[in-house]
Amino acid sequence: MRSVLCFGDSNTHGQMPGGTPLDRFNPFERWPGVLRRELGPDWYVIEEGLSGRTTVHDDPIEGALKNGRTYLRPCLMSHAMLDLVIIMLGTNDLKRRFNQPPSEVAMGIGCLVHDIKELAPGPGGSVPEIMIVAPPPMQDDIKEWESIFSGAQPKSRKLALEFEIIADSLEVHFFDAGSVIETDPSDGFHINKEAHEGLGVALAREVEAIGWLNEV
Numbered sequence: 499m500r501s502v503l504c505f506g507d508s509n510t511h512g513q514m515p516g517g518t519p520l521d522r523f524n525p526f527e528r529w530p531g532v533l534r535r536e537l538g539p540d541w542y543v544i545e546e547g548l549s550g551r552t553t554v555h556d557d558p559i560e561g562a563l564k565n566g567r568t569y570l571r572p573c574l575m576s577h578a579m580l581d582l583v584i585i586m587l588g589t590n591d592l593k594r595r596f597n598q599p600p601s602e603v604a605m606g607i608g609c610l611v612h613d614i615k616e617l618a619p620g621p622g623g624s625v626p627e628i629m630i631v632a633p634p635p636m637q638d639d640i641k642e643w644e645s646i647f648s649g650a651q652p653k654s655r656k657l658a659l660e661f662e663i664i665a666d667s668l669e670v671h672f673f674d675a676g677s678v679i680e681t682d683p684s685d686g687f688h689i690n691k692e693a694h695e696g697l698g699v700a701l702a703r704e705v706e707a708i709g710w711l712n713e714v
Contacts, residue, residue: 501542502705503577504530505570505610506586509633509689510547515682516641519549527691532698537705544577552590553606559595570610571617578619582705585610586631586675588657589687592650600653604660611668627708629671631701632658634679634693640686647687654687673704 512528514521534543556562591603620626636654658674665672679693
C-alpha cells in the first residue's frame with residue numbers, strides 16, 4: 499500500500515464557503531476523500547488541513563500554530579513512511595498582515611519542499627514524491643474578508659506561475675488547481691462541494707500519471 503499526505507489549509511480541511519472552520523464538508527466530499535476513492539484500496543490518503551494555515555509564518559493574530567513549516571516536520575515523522583506529499587497552501591500568506599508578494603509565497607512553499615527532502619520520510623529513508631498544488635485564484639468580491647485580504651485578489655492570480663517556477667527549480671511535481679476549479683462566490687476564496695469533487699478527481703489522475711500504480 500502506498501501513502502499520500504495531503505497538507506493544506508481550509509480548502510483541504512473542507513471548510514464550507516461562507517462558513518466557519520467547524521462547518522465542513524464530510525470526509526467523502528472533501529478533495530482528499532475524493533482522491534482516496536479515485537485511487538482505490540491500494541492507497542492510504544492522509545488528510546492534514548487546517549483553516550488559516552500559512553506556509554512559513556506565525557500568525558500574529560491567529561497564533562503560531564498556523565505556521566505550516568512548524569507543523570510539517572512532526573507531521574511527516576508521525577505519518578512516515580510516505581510515498582507522496584501534496585502541498586496546497588498560499589492563500590493565507592496573501593493576508594494583508596503578511597504583506598507578501600506572490601514570489602515570496604512561492605519561496606515559502608520552497609522551504610516546505612526543502613524540509614521534506616531533508617527529513618526524507620519515504621520508504622527506506624528516501625525522499626517521497628512531492629506535488630505542489632497552486633490554489634485557485636480568489637474572486638474579486640470576497641465579502642467581509644476584504645479588509646483582511648486587501649490587495650490579495652490580483653496576487654492570487656499570479657501564484658500558479660510562481661509555484662510552477664519553484665516546482666521546476668526544485669524538480670517536483672506541479673498542478674494548477676485553477677485549471678479545473680474556481681472558488682465559490684459565497685466568500686470568494688473557499689471551494690464548494692463540486693469543486694472538491696473536481697479537484698480530487700483531477701489530482702488522482704495526476705498521481706496516476708507519476709507512473710507507479712502498477713508497482714503497488
